[in-house]
Amino acid sequence: MNAPAEAAVIRQHLIDPEICIRCNTCETMCPVGAITHDSRNYVVDASKCDWCNACISPCPTGSIDNVRTMPLVRAYSVDEQLTWDSLPAELTPEQLAEAGVAADAAPAPAATVGSPATAVAGEGTLNTAQYGATLPPWSAAHAYVNLYGPKSADKVVTATVVGNVRVTEVGKEYDTHHVMLDFGAMPFPVLEGQSIGIVPPGADAAGKPHHARQYSIASPRNGERPGYNNVSLTIKRVLEDHQGQPVRGVASNYMCDLQVGDKVQVIGPFGTSFLMPNHPKSHIVMICTGTGSAPMRAMTEWRRRLRASGKFEGGKLMLFFGARTKEELPYFGPLQNLPKDFIDINFAFSRTAGQPKRYVQDVMRERAADLAALLADPNAYFYVCGLKSMEEGVVLALRDVAQNAGLSWDGIGASLKKEGRLHLETY
Numbered sequence: 001m002n003a004p005a006e007a008a009v010i011r012q013h014l015i016d017p018e019i020c021i022r023c024n025t026c027e028t029m030c031p032v033g034a035i036t037h038d039s040r041n042y043v044v045d046a047s048k049c050d051w052c053n054a055c056i057s058p059c060p061t062g063s064i065d066n067v068r069t070m071p072l073v074r075a076y077s078v079d080e081q082l083t084w085d086s087l088p089a090e091l092t093p094e095q096l097a098e099a100g101v102a103a104d105a106a107p108a109p110a111a112t113v114g115s116p117a118t119a120v121a122g123e124g125t126l127n128t129a130q131y132g133a134t135l136p137p138w139s140a141a142h143a144y145v146n147l148y149g150p151k152s153a154d155k156v157v158t159a160t161v162v163g164n165v166r167v168t169e170v171g172k173e174y175d176t177h178h179v180m181l182d183f184g185a186m187p188f189p190v191l192e193g194q195s196i197g198i199v200p201p202g203a204d205a206a207g208k209p210h211h212a213r214q215y216s217i218a219s220p221r222n223g224e225r226p227g228y229n230n231v232s233l234t235i236k237r238v239l240e241d242h243q244g245q246p247v248r249g250v251a252s253n254y255m256c257d258l259q260v261g262d263k264v265q266v267i268g269p270f271g272t273s274f275l276m277p278n279h280p281k282s283h284i285v286m287i288c289t290g291t292g293s294a295p296m297r298a299m300t301e302w303r304r305r306l307r308a309s310g311k312f313e314g315g316k317l318m319l320f321f322g323a324r325t326k327e328e329l330p331y332f333g334p335l336q337n338l339p340k341d342f343i344d345i346n347f348a349f350s351r352t353a354g355q356p357k358r359y360v361q362d363v364m365r366e367r368a369a370d371l372a373a374l375l376a377d378p379n380a381y382f383y384v385c386g387l388k389s390m391e392e393g394v395v396l397a398l399r400d401v402a403q404n405a406g407l408s409w410d411g412i413g414a415s416l417k418k419e420g421r422l423h424l425e426t427y
Contacts, residue, residue: 008072009096011107013044013051017084019063019149021197021270023214024427026055026064028388029129036078040204040211043081058134060195060270061146069107071099085208128395131413132424136272137381139279140420141221143272144189156199159183161262162230169327176236176291176330177256178218181264183229188266190231191221192298193275193383193423196268198233200251212267213251216385216425218294220302234294234330274383274423276302283315283380285371287360287394289322292386293330295425296321299383300343307342315379317343318370322360322390324351344370360390361397371398372405375412381421388426395424 015026015035020042027035027042034048035055044064055064066087070076076088091099136143149155163180190196197212204210215233218224224232237252258264276284276299284303286296296319306312323329326349335345346367350357364371374380375398384394402409416422 009101009107010046010070010072010075011051012046012068012070012075013049013064014066014068014076014081014087015042015044016063016066016087017041017211018086019061021061021063021212021214021267023060023195023270024388025058025060025425028391028424028426029054029058029132029134031127031129038082040208041082041084043078045078046075054129058273060272061149069096071096071101074099126392126396126399128391128424131395131417131422133417133420133422134273135418135420136275137277137282137420139277139282140275141191141278143191143194143269143275145194145268145270145272147188147269148267155267157183157186157188157266159188159264159266161258161260161264163224163232163260164256164258167234167330168236168332174236174238174328175256176234176328178232178330179235179255179258180219180224180230180232181266183231183266186229188229188231188269189221190217190269191275192217192302193295194269194271196231196233196266196270198251198255199265199267200254201265204250210250214270215255216291216294216298217269218297220298220305222302222305226305234291234297236291236330273420274385274425276383277379277381279379280313281315281379283317283374283377285318285320285374285380285382287320287364287382287384287386287390289360289386289390290328291330292384292426293321295385296383297331300338304338304342316374318367318374319343319345320348320360320363320367321345322348322350322363322386325349326352359393361393364394364397365400368401368404371401372407375402375405375416376407378415378419378421381423382416383423383425385425386427391424391426398422 031054032048032050034045148157159181162182165178167178168176195214195216197214199212200210217231218234219232223230235252235255237249237256288296303314326332346363348358348360348363350359399409402412
């Protein structure tokens with residue numbers, strides 16, 4: 001069926017390292033494990049990519065939407081792509097001809113040429129990507145994206161730090177801050193669930209300028225301070241590794257040490273799907289760990305402000321929030337003060353002395369009756385944000401809740417994706 005390998009021509013899917021913000025969305029969405037990364041680049045393994053395009057629309061920057069027509073024998077390897085600072089140029093017709101590619105050769109996805117891919121991500125486990133929505137809720141506000149990008153200095157915005165406060169108790173392994181940035185007269189419209197990129201100053205060990213790091217916005221659409229052109233971020237820096245050795249992340253350390261008045265280089269905003277519903281009586285279920293609480297804080301605060309205005313009738317708000325201990329849980333104090341008739345809060349702590357380990361999926365199963373009703377309600381939307389390791393457990397818990405309530409998970413799961421009701425943002 002296919003041409004001999006030495007004469008085959010392929011369409012090779014590539015990621016532009018100049019635009020990519022290393023958000024991990026593509027790797028999360030890829031159902032065949034074709035996308036991987038190191039500390040610098042995200043890349044696509046041509047031998048695994050089957051061109052399902054599951055990664056295209058969720059990419060917040062469009063960096064993944066690149067193709068090169070290549071002779072199979074010259075396909076770019078993963079190791080080669082990891083060294084790139086920019087995409088290689090397209091091969092000219094002359095270069096293709098020199099490689100033995102006929103002018104009328106029809107390119108095929110690399111994984112269809114020769115042997116099939118030998119490794120499939122998630123083999124033997126639940127493929128959560130088949131349930132995660134890439135469309136926003138139907139009533140979500142219009143999101144502006146990529147207003148300011150990384151390719152030229154005039155496309156980077158300078159923001160001023162107007163606040164930096166610690167939001168967890170002091171610990172030797174962690175340090176979490178609430179950082180507020182003001183954009184002055186520069187337009188920077190954002191919605192709850194979107195993110196921005198911070199460009200750390202300086203260069204990496206290879207002398208290359210640092211890439212932007214992505215942070216979810218923790219403030220509602222009208223600003224951390226209502227009516228001002230500002231946003232807030234929830235940033236955690238790790239102080240020690242698992243061996244007790246001191247570590248300092250490039251961007252997180254830089255951000256946590258900022259002082260009021262300092263200037264920060266920002267790109268974005270990013271994100272068109274992890275957005276909250278805006279229609280009356282819509283329900284929101286938020287499931288998060290650690291700094292994955294940032295978009296949940298934004299959504300909660302916007303609903304709180306709408307409630308205070310008396311102009312919006314919101315539905316049920318549920319929050320499942322996990323951390324090792326309550327001391328490591330951002331905003332623990334303020335969360336305790338929210339009215340119980342406004343938000344239903346459920347904590348899960350996995351390292352509380354003298355207590356059994358409890359994770360968000362454990363607490364979700366304890367609230368199965370409430371979650372089952374919401375899964376069956378087309379006006380209920382589910383948001384998951386935090387460490388990648390939580391994602392499968394959360395989706396499995398939702399599946400178990402549905403099945404134990406006599407609901408068809410196949411039907412529910414399909415509708416969650418199709419209707420923009422389940423959003424997964426893990427890293």
